[in-house]
Amino acid sequence: MTVERLNVLLLAGALVLLVAVVAVRVTTHSGLPSLLLYLAIGMGLGEDGLGVEFDDAELTRVLGYAALVVILAEGGLSTRWRDIRPGIPAAGLLATVGVGVSVLVTAAGAHLLVGLSWETSLVLGAVLSSTDAAAVFSVLRRVRLPRRLSGVLEAESGFNDAPVVILVVALSETHPRGEEWWVMIGGMVVELAIGLVAGLVVGRLGVLGLRLVALPAAGLYPIAVLALAVLAYAGGALAHGSGFLAVYVAALILGNARGLPHRPAARGFADAMAWVSQIGLFVLLGLLADPSELWPDLWPAVVVGTVLSVVARPVAVMVCLVPLRWSWRDQAMLSWAGLRGAVPIVLATIPVVAGVPESERIFGIVFGFVVVHTMLQAPALPWVARRLRLVGELDEAEDVDIESAPLERLRGHLLSVSVPRGSRMHGVEVAELRLPQGAAVTLVVRDGRSFVPQPSTALRRGDELLVVATDPVRDAVERRLLAVSRGGKLARWLGQGGGSTGLRG
Numbered sequence: 293m294t295v296e297r298l299n300v301l302l303l304a305g306a307l308v309l310l311v312a313v314v315a316v317r318v319t320t321h322s323g324l325p326s327l328l329l330y331l332a333i334g335m336g337l338g339e340d341g342l343g344v345e346f347d348d349a350e351l352t353r354v355l356g357y358a359a360l361v362v363i364l365a366e367g368g369l370s371t372r373w374r375d376i377r378p379g380i381p382a383a384g385l386l387a388t389v390g391v392g393v394s395v396l397v398t399a400a401g402a403h404l405l406v407g408l409s410w411e412t413s414l415v416l417g418a419v420l421s422s423t424d425a426a427a428v429f430s431v432l433r434r435v436r437l438p439r440r441l442s443g444v445l446e447a448e449s450g451f452n453d454a455p456v457v458i459l460v461v462a463l464s465e466t467h468p469r470g471e472e473w474w475v476m477i478g479g480m481v482v483e484l485a486i487g488l489v490a491g492l493v494v495g496r497l498g499v500l501g502l503r504l505v506a507l508p509a510a511g512l513y514p515i516a517v518l519a520l521a522v523l524a525y526a527g528g529a530l531a532h533g534s535g536f537l538a539v540y541v542a543a544l545i546l547g548n549a550r551g552l553p554h555r556p557a558a559r560g561f562a563d564a565m566a567w568v569s570q571i572g573l574f575v576l577l578g579l580l581a582d583p584s585e586l587w588p589d590l591w592p593a594v595v596v597g598t599v600l601s602v603v604a605r606p607v608a609v610m611v612c613l614v615p616l617r618w619s620w621r622d623q624a625m626l627s628w629a630g631l632r633g634a635v636p637i638v639l640a641t642i643p644v645v646a647g648v649p650e651s652e653r654i655f656g657i658v659f660g661f662v663v664v665h666t667m668l669q670a671p672a673l674p675w676v677a678r679r680l681r682l683v684g685e686l687d688e689a690e691d692v693d694i695e696s697a698p699l700e701r702l703r704g705h706l707l708s709v710s711v712p713r714g715s716r717m718h719g720v721e722v723a724e725l726r727l728p729q730g731a732a733v734t735l736v737v738r739d740g741r742s743f744v745p746q747p748s749t750a751l752r753r754g755d756e757l758l759v760v761a762t763d764p765v766r767d768a769v770e771r772r773l774l775a776v777s778r779g780g781k782l783a784r785w786l787g788q789g790g791g792s793t794g795l796r797g
Contacts (some may be wrong), residue, residue, distance in 0.1 A: 334578015368543025486533025
């Protein structure tokens with residue numbers, strides 16, 4: 293590596309990033325996930341395009357793991373626990389039992405219709421069984437689904453990477469040894485348990501540390517939050533647990549902790565890092581793929597993908613959700629919204645590195661499946677949601693967004709509160725907030741103009757509030773603001789220190 297070569301790499305990297313950023317605009321209008329354009333950029337740079345040679349599957353897997361860590365961290369930080377909590381049982385079943393059903397049905401289809409061996413079919417079924425967090429999150433930003441559905445999809449995409457990675461590694465490594473299936477299942481349970489504990493410990497300790505330690509610069513908090521999420525992954529993985537489950541759980545705790553300093557800034561920073569990770573990962577996967585060698589596997593990819601989308605996914609959803617008495621409309625939506633993306637392609641490099649027979653064909657089928665079925669599924673998602681009458685349903689009022697900045701010398705906190713469009717804080721007067729003693733609304737920013745509010749000032753959607761609170765009442769202030777946002781001016785303040793819920797007005 294020389295300075296001149298570094299300059300060339302920086303130039304190429306900057307141009308790729310700029311093109312990828314502009315491509316997001318195109319995908320937003322077309323309804324296609326941006327991953328397709330990123331893959332196209334990588335393939336255009338490859339041997340059949342500009343001639344860049346790259347065939348290192350091991351490096352792709354390692355960098356893919358690193359990118360998935362950042363993507364899962366951003367997913368956990370941006371997911372509201374209140375939204376996914378009701379869907380945790382359904383998401384847990386889909387991420388475990390649903391994965392098992394999907395693997396078996398897809399493997400049967402690959403064996404009977406494509407002619408792959410049972411061993412290869414099982415590996416292929418496992419690789420394809422995980423929904424992709426990046427694809428799901430990007431689509432949910434455009435399609436407004438009821439919270440019960442979006443919460444399940446977000447939680448499932450965050451949870452199912454962990455068991456699927458364990459399963460693919462186990463099937464790839466035990467392919468020559470023929471290890472008993474119950475030993476594999478037992479090992480998966482242990483790894484998931486270790487990952488869960490690691491995520492809980494790092495998340496809880498991270499929240500406590502960030503709340504107690506006042507950092508000298510606001511920009512250090514987002515770095516610390518992301519570092520904690522990566523620490524959870526590394527700690528869980530080194531403890532022979534599931535690092536992917538650990539990072540998602542830790543990020544979920546950090547992103548939903550009350551009083552976490554500069555929480556919106558941490559989410560924004562993680563979102564930017566996740567975009568960079570997605571772009572780099574998809575371009576790298578496009579470089580690894582050789583279009584001239586993928587054509588023979590295109591038809592098998594369509595066949596296996598059809599089995600997965602039309603049979604395996606609906607059967608898995610039905611098996612998991614019928615006992616929970618979910619409606620057929622919800623089941624149909626969850627069946628269609630199980631999008632795949634970079635995760636299956638990254639997982640397809642595992643059998644290639646492990647030397648599994650027909651691993652190159654597995655990679656070709658997976659790559660073709662992701663491209664073809666993403667082009668069909670993602671654009672049709674809004675149409676399916678409308679046909680099922682599942683668009684625009686609002687289960688509850690939106691929460692206000694609260695950012696906390698510690699004032700160490702004053703022993704207080706400055707809370708920045710954003711009133712969203714769906715908040716019931718609209719129309720509530722400042723005095724009706726009934727904040728505890730030691731807290732006050734000091735400034736309101738409305739339509740670009742700031743002013744000091746009076747007790748009779750009525751708040752509006754889109755307002756930005758600055759609330760100063762002393763340390764002892766900071767948590768109570770947040771609980772009260774959330775209660776008013778959900779229940780309006782008639783929301784009661786439950787408990788001596790402030791309740792977390794309120795009655796609806």
